[in-house]
Amino acid sequence: MQTFSWTGDQDAFLDTTDVKQIGSLVLGRLGGMTQAGQMKNEDGVVLFTGENWEFVLLMDAHHSADSAKLVAETFLQAEPELRKACEAVTAFGQVPTVITDQLSRSSFLEACRNVNGETACLFVFRKDAYVWWLSIGDCLFYLFHSELEEMGEFEQNTRHFYEWIGQQNAWSLPVPSYTTGTRQLRKGKNRLFMTTDGLLECPVLNMNGQKLYDLLSRVDDDAFVQRLLSDLESHVVRDSSTFVCWTVDIAEEGLIPSDKL
Known part of the structure; x- marks a missing residue:
């Protein structure tokens, strides 16, 4: 069981790459290069794990x-309420409710109105052979598996702009603006990868799902994160980049078309 939290004001990792193993998950951080004009890191991560599940919140703020x-x-x-929901038999009903309730609390919405700036938020919860996500903004969640790669499927969400939590708040709209989804994992190794947009905004790398899959399929999670950070550093990237990567091995067969049974 693991609990981890970090925001860029605690340690900005300017001109510095950092790779940290947290249970089965690999966290990668680069605050950006001062040579390119970077002066701060506004990313953040909250991570909880249990016996057969992981919950990750990835954030990319601006202004502060x-x-x-x-x-x-x-x-x-x-955390106590969220861990209880993650452990429940009905976790995929309870976890989304805990998250949306927290985001909807009047005290939280009031605090958001008084905060400096706003942040994209990507929540991912995996338990057993299923994964759920909720995205506000432009962080990305990928699911890599050979069967999905054959169909050209990598990204599980789409980057959406003009969505944040904070002073300008997508959750305080008359109808909150966000995207969400639930997926069954495939049999065998499923590689889960979350990233802030610093990786995607590096024009020289021109990263996409296929390139990430090709790289990840040749190495383990730690080496994959190390390689991405090294590439960003060598290209003197300005924007901060934060990744979370982990592998889940599923024993049971996923759904397949009836004509292939």
Whole structure:
């Protein structure tokens, strides 16, 4: 069982790559290069794990890290309730409710109005052979598996702009603006990867799902994260980049078409 939290104001990792193993998950961080004009890191991560599940919140703030700090503190305070939901038989009904309830609390919405800036938020919860996500903004979640690669499927969500949590708040709209989904994992090794947009905004690398899959299929999670950070550093990237990568091995067969049974 693991609990981890970090926001870029605590340690910016400017001109510095960092790879950290947290249970079965690999966290990669690069605050950006001062040579390119970077002066701060506004990313953040909150991570909880249990016996057969992982919950990850990835954030990419702007204007300041204050909004990421607020969201991180909110979900750290909710850790007992969230862990109970993750452990429940009906976890995939309970976890989304805990998250949306936290985001909808009047005290939280008031705190958001008084914070400096706003943050994209990507929540991913995996338990057994299923994964659920909720995305507000432009962080990306990928699911890599050979059967999905054959169909050209990599990204599980789409980057959406003009969505944040914070002073400008997609959750305070009359109808909250976000995307969400639930997927069954495939039999064998499923590689889960979350990233802030620093990786995607590096024009020289021109990263996409196929390139990431090709690289990841040749190495383990740690080497994959190391390689991405090294490539960003060598190209003197300005924007901060934060990744979370892990592998889940599933024993049971996933759904297949009836004409292939």
